[in-house]
Amino acid sequence: MKTEFTKRQLRNPDTQLANDILRRCVHCGLCTATCSSYVVLGDERDSPRGRIYMIKEMLETGAAPDQSLTTHMDRCLTCLSCMTTCPSGVDYMHLSDLARKEIETRGHRPFKQRFIRRLLSETLPYPKRLSLSLTLGTLARPFRSLIAKMGFKEIVAMLELLPKRAKRAAEFTGGGIARPRGPQLKRVLLMTGCAQKVIRPAINDASIRLMARQGIEVVISKNAGCCGAMDQHMGREKEAVDHAMRNFKAWQALEEEDPIDGIIMNASGCGTSVKDYDHLLSKQKGIAEEVKKFTDKVFDISEFLINYDLRTTEQWTDLKIAVHMPCSMMHGQRLTHQPFELLQNAGFTVMALDEPHICCGSAGTYNILQPEIATSLGTRKAEHIKRVKPDIVATGNLGCLTQMSHHSDTPVVHFVELLDWAYGGPCPEGVEHLQHRVDRLKTTENGN
Amino acid sequence: MGIFSKLQEKIKSAIPRSVIRDLSEVLKPDQIVLDQAGLQAFETDALTAIQVLPFVVVMPESTEDVAAVARISHKYDVPMVPRGAGTSLAGGAIPLSNAIVVCVSRMNKILDIDLMNRSAKVQAGVTNLAISAAVDRDGFFYAPDPSSQLSCTIAGNIAMNSGGAHCLKYGVTTHNILGVKLVTAEGKILEFGGPFFDPAGYDFLSLIVGSEGGLGIVTEATVMLRTKPEGARPLLLGFETHEQAGDCVAAIIGKGYLPVAIEFMDKPAIKACEEHARAGYPLDVEALLIIEFEGSDEEIDASFQQILRIASGFNPVHKRIAGTAEEAEAIWLGRKSAFGAIGRISEYLCMDGVIPLSKLSHVLSKIAEICNSYKFQVSNIFHAGDGNLHPLILYDANRTGEFQRVEKCGAEILELCVMAGGCITGEHGVGLEKRDLMTLQFSEADLINQMRVKLLFDPNWVLNPDKVFPLELAETFRRDESASSDGESA
Numbered sequence: 015m016k017t018e019f020t021k022r023q024l025r026n027p028d029t030q031l032a033n034d035i036l037r038r039c040v041h042c043g044l045c046t047a048t049c050s051s052y053v054v055l056g057d058e059r060d061s062p063r064g065r066i067y068m069i070k071e072m073l074e075t076g077a078a079p080d081q082s083l084t085t086h087m088d089r090c091l092t093c094l095s096c097m098t099t100c101p102s103g104v105d106y107m108h109l110s111d112l113a114r115k116e117i118e119t120r121g122h123r124p125f126k127q128r129f130i131r132r133l134l135s136e137t138l139p140y141p142k143r144l145s146l147s148l149t150l151g152t153l154a155r156p157f158r159s160l161i162a163k164m165g166f167k168e169i170v171a172m173l174e175l176l177p178k179r180a181k182r183a184a185e186f187t188g189g190g191i192a193r194p195r196g197p198q199l200k201r202v203l204l205m206t207g208c209a210q211k212v213i214r215p216a217i218n219d220a221s222i223r224l225m226a227r228q229g230i231e232v233v234i235s236k237n238a239g240c241c242g243a244m245d246q247h248m249g250r251e252k253e254a255v256d257h258a259m260r261n262f263k264a265w266q267a268l269e270e271e272d273p274i275d276g277i278i279m280n281a282s283g284c285g286t287s288v289k290d291y292d293h294l295l296s297k298q299k300g301i302a303e304e305v306k307k308f309t310d311k312v313f314d315i316s317e318f319l320i321n322y323d324l325r326t327t328e329q330w331t332d333l334k335i336a337v338h339m340p341c342s343m344m345h346g347q348r349l350t351h352q353p354f355e356l357l358q359n360a361g362f363t364v365m366a367l368d369e370p371h372i373c374c375g376s377a378g379t380y381n382i383l384q385p386e387i388a389t390s391l392g393t394r395k396a397e398h399i400k401r402v403k404p405d406i407v408a409t410g411n412l413g414c415l416t417q418m419s420h421h422s423d424t425p426v427v428h429f430v431e432l433l434d435w436a437y438g439g440p441c442p443e444g445v446e447h448l449q450h451r452v453d454r455l456k457t458t459e460n461g462n
Numbered sequence: 463m464g465i466f467s468k469l470q471e472k473i474k475s476a477i478p479r480s481v482i483r484d485l486s487e488v489l490k491p492d493q494i495v496l497d498q499a500g501l502q503a504f505e506t507d508a509l510t511a512i513q514v515l516p517f518v519v520v521m522p523e524s525t526e527d528v529a530a531v532a533r534i535s536h537k538y539d540v541p542m543v544p545r546g547a548g549t550s551l552a553g554g555a556i557p558l559s560n561a562i563v564v565c566v567s568r569m570n571k572i573l574d575i576d577l578m579n580r581s582a583k584v585q586a587g588v589t590n591l592a593i594s595a596a597v598d599r600d601g602f603f604y605a606p607d608p609s610s611q612l613s614c615t616i617a618g619n620i621a622m623n624s625g626g627a628h629c630l631k632y633g634v635t636t637h638n639i640l641g642v643k644l645v646t647a648e649g650k651i652l653e654f655g656g657p658f659f660d661p662a663g664y665d666f667l668s669l670i671v672g673s674e675g676g677l678g679i680v681t682e683a684t685v686m687l688r689t690k691p692e693g694a695r696p697l698l699l700g701f702e703t704h705e706q707a708g709d710c711v712a713a714i715i716g717k718g719y720l721p722v723a724i725e726f727m728d729k730p731a732i733k734a735c736e737e738h739a740r741a742g743y744p745l746d747v748e749a750l751l752i753i754e755f756e757g758s759d760e761e762i763d764a765s766f767q768q769i770l771r772i773a774s775g776f777n778p779v780h781k782r783i784a785g786t787a788e789e790a791e792a793i794w795l796g797r798k799s800a801f802g803a804i805g806r807i808s809e810y811l812c813m814d815g816v817i818p819l820s821k822l823s824h825v826l827s828k829i830a831e832i833c834n835s836y837k838f839q840v841s842n843i844f845h846a847g848d849g850n851l852h853p854l855i856l857y858d859a860n861r862t863g864e865f866q867r868v869e870k871c872g873a874e875i876l877e878l879c880v881m882a883g884g885c886i887t888g889e890h891g892v893g894l895e896k897r898d899l900m901t902l903q904f905s906e907a908d909l910i911n912q913m914r915v916k917l918l919f920d921p922n923w924v925l926n927p928d929k930v931f932p933l934e935l936a937e938t939f940r941r942d943e944s945a946s947s948d949g950e951s952a
Binding site for chain 2: 101
């Protein structure tokens with residue numbers, strides 16, 4: 015597509031990057047059909063192509079982002095389905111990051127929006143604050159209609175989505191090392207996330223057990239924390255970079271102690287961001303090479319485990335598992351088959367859902383900031399789940415897990431919880447009622 | 463600014479203001495686009511070299527909404543430009559500055575599926591592929607498959623009488639539409655055809671299909687469904703020259719074989735498509751044919767043997783039969799994404815000429831000569847079986863004057879197609895891009911007769927008015943017509 019930037023504009027590296035991305039787009043429109051917001055809203059402005067065009071105009075004229083661009087960018091789920099579809103390889107991810115940064119730094123948001131966004135940015139990434147706000151949230155729940163009347167639909171959405179605090183406390187907390195019982199084959203760092211630790215710590219517990227059982231030493235750094243994705247998607251680049259730098263330093267420290275073979279992600283939304291640290295940190299001087307060295311060994315846990323022979327499962331079951339692939343796995347990281355294969359090898363009957371490329375509406379903080387569209391998408395996904403009648407839905411990201419648990423009657427768990435169960439771990443929370451459908455073949459951990 | 467010109471400005475802006483006021487009485491606020499940034503998103507389609515900012519875009523949700531908009535357009539004599547998904551390569555959906563853009567993308571519901579009678583009734587904004595997806599589990603599909611079928615709407619397919627790879631066997635849109643509901647320029651709702659094969663009386667349906675939104679705005683369609691074949695697999699044949707591939711196609715068709723599809727891609731296209739689809743295309747051949755047959759495994763294999771026998775006369779250097787459904791899928795994903803994939807290399811102008819198959823290899827070498835003389839690189843991707851060429855002329859859109867040169871180069875190619883006994887559009891339609899080239903194909907008398915038909919449906923010339931016909935000729939014609947009708951009434 016033709017662009018109209020002056021030479022001076024192109025001296026700004028962000029504008030140069032935008033120009034390179036825009037020149038690739040031929041405006042063919044294929045992306046519209048697989049866009050999660052366009053399928054719901056049917057409006058060109060809420061499609062990737064429409065947004066790309068509006069971003070182009072904003073950057074070319076140099077005008078501050080207006081209300082219209084802000085609205086339509088806010089409605090983008092960043093599911094990146096468009097990038098899987100796009101035949102010419104338009105890098106929508108980085109273009110939308112640029113646009114969001116522009117909106118955050120040069121646009122105008124009403125006080126209420128700024129307040130909510132700040133609130134999210136200051137709570138969700140910090141386990142202690144999140145934990146406290148969950149308690150406060152539970153207390154505030156009865157006052158939802160009052161809050162709605164005050165015009166804070168986002169707060170209401172947050173309260174509606176409020177997960178019932180996990181009944182099971184975390185088995186592993188803080189930093190430390192889980193050593194395999196047998197010979198050690200690999201040493202990996204597990205990123206335990208931020209919100210995940212509070213909302214469903216069982217995911218980390220299951221990941222640690224699952225890997226340790228395979229002879230993988232699992233290290234958790236107490237200095238690593240939130241990946242920064244949430245801030246980045248809200249256009250708060252500085253905060254995102256701060257999070258990324260802190261993690262990078264934590265990795266460096268670990269690597270100095272004893273080299274690590276992989277950085278393992280069990281929340282795919284975070285995985286997409288962490289894999290892109292070399293881009294996010296590209297403006298930090300003198301560390302490019304080392305950052306790249308780390309990002310090259312970031313793996314989703316499914317991507318990592320698929321290369322292991324997980325040995326014979328310890329159970330016999332007729333449970334049917336529908337796999338919901340998070341957009342961050344399918345589109346962000348282009349992982350398509352790994353969870354299916356792992357679950358199948360573990361003895362489950364695995365099923366796919368219709369429209370797998372469409373987002374469930376979770377999308378980070380989207381279901382809080384855009385409750386109406388998120389609800390349409392959540393309901394749509396729940397219908398697809400209903401059609402295939404699975405016993406359990408398995409997914410790979412905490413956000414999807416929360417969103418679908420809210421919209422579907424079928425229990426939703428992380429696939430690592432099911433894998434851990436199949437190879438000797440405990441039954442995942444929420445599916446205890448299905449335990450009778452599983453015959454344990456052996457009773458001891460580590461089987462043979 | 464003088465008082466007089468200020469007054470003129472005021473009168474000029476008064477019409478749009480009244481139109482918008484009336485529109486907001488019949489539509490919800492979120493169905494009307496007025497903001498500058500938003501309107502810009504609608505200023506072009508897949509022919510991005512041309513942009514015109516509309517003054518308003520509406521997104522109707524029902525036939526009644528469209529009719530209400532049309533009545534307002536009629537009341538103020540304001541043109542309407544219909545738009546589906548905006549994937550036209552001929553600028554069919556590019557707005558006019560004084561037009562209401564009627565975008566049917568929200569009318570995306572499947573209204574009724576009647577498998578017993580092999581038909582489906584859909585709203586016009588349904589995407590082509592969504593129809594097949596809705597009946598896939600029952601073993602049916604909708605046959606015409608333009609490469610943009612993932613996103614293009616049935617409304618646009620009807621407007622342009624779209625084709626596609628598999629139309630060699632199944633025919634183009636007009637052969638697969640049973641009925642339409644449309645809104646006229648005055649806002650009346652008409653229906654042509656229905657869920658049966660041969661309606662009585664004049665075949666108005668065939669007139670509507672391919673009329674490029676110039677006779678009415680189609681809001682619903684009844685489409686023909688077909689039963690899915692037992693199986694389908696493509697064969698890949700690579701050649702060292704375009705001519706060999708072209709001659710091979712002519713020989714296959716000439717000997718009486720009718721594959722479901724015969725597609726042609728040249729080297730640059732093969733490379734770009736491979737990058738996107740990872741289909742395992744051969745990267746060292748100059749031309750690649752994708753030949754698909756349907757039926758049982760035995761039938762398909764037998765057909766492939768016959769094709770391979772014919773092809774052996776043209777020295778194919780690469781032969782591969784898709785073994786699995788996944789391989790076949792990747793092969794088609796690559797082909798169908800070709801226009802987008804070329805974006806990896808450069809901007810382009812996509813041509814859409816048709817020629818008799820016997821002239822294929824001659825025309826291909828002539829196209830190379832023409833593009834060479836302009837120093838443009840060309841990439842050929844097309845439906846070879848029915849002689850529907852798509853030379854993509856690659857150019858740098860950011861260089862001043864290049865678009866004008868590329869348009870001239872394209873015009874020469876289309877002239878070549880007409881000289882070879884073919885025509886200037888196979889499936890993309892005339893739109894804005896080729897309206898002035900219509901004189902290559904038709905005499906003035908022909909065009910005047912065509913415009914008379916439009917005038918019957920659209921007496922005020924408000925439906926997609928600047929498309930299809932050469933601008934000057936259309937203006938003269940309308941002046942003459944109104945003069946003669948004034949004469950009659952006097």
